[in-house]
Amino acid sequence: MVTPFICLKPDARFLINNVSVSIDREILDDEHAHFIEKLRKRTNYKLASTYCITRTISQQTQAMKDYLAKKGYVNAQIELITTINQENYTVDLQFKIKIGNQRRFIFFGNNFFSTKELIEQCATFGRSADLVPLSLIVEEITERYRSKGFWQVAIEIQAEGQRCFFLINEGIRAQLSAINFDGVHCTTPEWLRKKFFKKNKKECSVDLDLIKQRLSEIIKWYNENGFGLAEIMQQEFVSTNMPHDYQLNVMINEGVQALVKQVHIDQFEQLEKADLFQAINRGNAVPLSQTLLNDQKKWLLNFFQQRGYLSVQVKPEIIAENGLIKIVWHVSNYDQQITFGKTVVLGATTLPFSLLQKTINYKQGEAWNKDQVRQSFLKLRELEVFETIYAHGDTAPEDDKEKAVLLKLIHDDPYEIRIRGGFQQVSKNFAFKSGTTYKIGGSLLIKNPFNYADMLRVDIDVTRFYSNFSGIYRRPWFLGLPLNLILKGYNNTYMQPVMLGLAKPLYQARQQGGMIGVVYSSDKKELSLNAGVELIETNHLSIELARAINFEPVLIDKLVPYGYFEPTIFMDCLDDKLNPRSGSLTVLTGKGMIPFDKNGVPFFKFLLEEAIFVPLWRTVLGFHIRFGYIFSRQFENIMPIDRFYLGGENSLRGYAPDLAPPLGCFVDDNEKSYLVPQGGRFVFNGNIELRFPIIQRLWGAIFEDVGILLSRAPVSIIDGNALLGSTGFGLRYQTPIGPLRFDIGWKWRKREPEEHLYSWFITLGYAF
DSSP states (O other): OOOOEEEOOOOOOOEEEEEEEEESOSSOOHHHHHHHHHHHHHHHHHHTTSBOOHHHHHHHHHHHHHHHHHTTOTTOEEEEEEEEETTTTEEEEEEEEEOOOOOEEEEESOOSSOHHHHHHHHGGGGGGTTTSOHHHHHHHHHHHHHHTTOTTOEEEEEEETTEEEEEEEOOOOOEEEEEEEESOOSSOHHHHHHHHSGGGSSOOBOOHHHHHHHHHHHHHHHHHTTOTTOEEEEEEEEEOSSTTEEEEEEEEEOOOOOEEEEEEETTOGGGGGSHHHHHHHTTOOEEOOHHHHHHHHHHHHHHHHTTTOTTOEEEEEEEEETTEEEEEEEEESOSOOOEEEEEEEEEOOOSOHHHHHHHSSOOTTSBOOHHHHHHHHHHHHHTOOEEEEEEEEOOOOTTOOEEEEEEEEEEOOSEEEEEEEEEEEOOSSSOGGGGEEEEEEEEEEEESTTSSSOEEEEEEEEESSEEEEEEEEEESSGGGSSOEEEEEEEEEEEEOOOOTTOSSOSOEEEEEEEEEEEEEEOSSEEEEEEEEEEEEEEESOOHHHHHHTTOOGGGBTOOEEEEEEEEEEEEEOOSOSSSOOSEEEEEEEEEEEEESSTTSOOEEEEEEEEEEEEEETTEEEEEEEEEEEEEOSOSTTSOGGGSBOOOSTTSOTTSOTTOOSOEEEEEOTTSOEEEEEOOBSEEEEEEEEEEEEEETTEEEEEEEEEEEEESSOGGGGGSGGGOEEEEEEEEEEEETTEEEEEEEEEESSOSSTTSOSEEEEEEESOOO
16 A cells, blocks of 8 residues: 655746647638638637646637537547647647538527537537438437427428528427325425425426436435335326426335344454444444445444554445344454554655654554554654655565655755735724735745754734844754754834824834743644743833823833743644634633833733634534633733733724723823723633635625623623623635635724724634
8 A cells, every 4th residue: 555645846837838720631721721820819819828727728629629610510629739848837739620521500599508509419429420410410409408398399400511500499398396206105205305306496497307316316315314225116297287387206116224233343343342333233223325334344444554454355244134234344354464664765855864763653663554654744844844745655565564664855945035015904994094004024944054954034024013023943853852942032013003083003012032932743732831031111102191001100111121931732623724614723821921120010911712613504603712811919010012902803893903991091282082992901702703605715704702801800790881792794705825804893882982883804814
């Protein structure tokens, strides 16, 4: 068994350079020369200087066939010859057209089928379409009409040289007013009609192809419910008293339902304790179906193959006992267990082999398991230093019990520069420009600088409201343990951008510091512990504004040093990180801050977040809660940037960012008052959102957000005024990098006259 895992990195894209069209005729008359030239121009216009995409070329080839068919060459064949130029990344295309005798089909009176569809029907005769008697073509077209309910269709033909005229009288299409089932006992005829013919309620015209498909689905349903011999005995259209109206009478022979009462695994009785088999053996009889057999077979094969028995075979034996079914599984070819052999490294990697041994997820001598090979592939990819990773088991002789692993590694470029840009919308109303900011940034990556799969990364991001600079060094297998060492230095400047009625920012906060951390990662969880030193300063605010935001004025323009530690638990059980439909996401973090200055206060910040997603048919129901608390004696001495806030695209979507109460009142020099956010030491936020598809990549959502934000201990939760809420809806357009999201939310009630009743946001990514 070979199990390859390949990581591909796209190279340069190929462009179509020259496009030529030729025909297999020695002498071209004016007519042929004209339409060949027209084909060449059309094809050049569609393909020349575009990317060489197989789907686009196929579409253009079909368009050429359609054009030739209209000209009377329904049996035309097109051969495509491609010439690839590796040096300049271009492709030359040559279309060679083979045509037979010309025979133009002209249709009159066709309304249901288009002329193109009827010509395609004629083309089903292939290269002999120009030789087939017209009577046979008429029979084919007539049968096509009759299958769609045109049972009175009449077609006349006239031939004039190379032209064939079809005069079609479609007649009135038969209508289906009722579907009756006979012989149905395990369910009701009404249920069958609702389940399998509900799509025909609005369109009651007869369609034999659709009816055949629905009846096949009914038999498939019977088979999946244990009626393995169910069949359609008879189907008949009966005319009613209304003209062109019919009823469909269907006779079904259900047969006898086969129920499985016991599952036995020969020689491996202990496996019968698995949930898949135990439920049946406890007396919960289930219908015998191919799906049931496939599920049990898949489970057994997976069980043995994960333990190295790659050649194992399992076969079911069906035994009927007293009207019930017993399944006996026979296991063979399990006597030879395959184990992991040596790891053979190919390519030009310079990494120490000892490092690769630590990274891969298997050891020599362990039972062969393809999932462990896959996990090894993923761990190597997480190092982000390889351009190509190719891992698979070697083809071992039958008598060899060890399978070597071939590992091909090709290093990525040692230097990489990434540039990003865009805009961010934080507007609280429909004055779009008031909350819009540019967003530009870039990253410099130096990969494997010390030949230990390590990485040095420098990030810079700038907007109107903040600027972030950080340098990070990451090294795997710290102290020989499965831990990543993280060294980070940063310098961040943040301006509180929101103030009702005022365009300028509230204040500016600066964070400077460095930290050292260790991270342990597994398939679904990540544990980290960081410790470091941080200098925090809050400036550009007056004493009056400091009091309005409940901040100690003595700390204005004061650079306060802190030592901190920060443990984090992250558990990702989502089925899809960009567009989750099921699973959960948990984040638990704490941050302890110890000041080195008498004006600062020690505190511990705790935060728990949980998101759960439940699929409901085609929709997704999402739940999200966030709970946090800051343990500290003096709230006023906590820097504003370290407090909790509510409001914005990811919490309470009826409020502008950070503008959920409690709010302070600030009066400027012109005696004008403004509401300013104070933040809190206690936060609770709950969100529920129903996401549903609208059309193709466009989804809609309705949501309900609630929250509580308090600057004191949460004893005031009993006060109903502390509960905040918003209700709204939104649109999500799915992109390869996540959904482009628009949300608009309305507050449950306004607290202050200056507040806006609603807020709206345009951003990338889900709210949770």
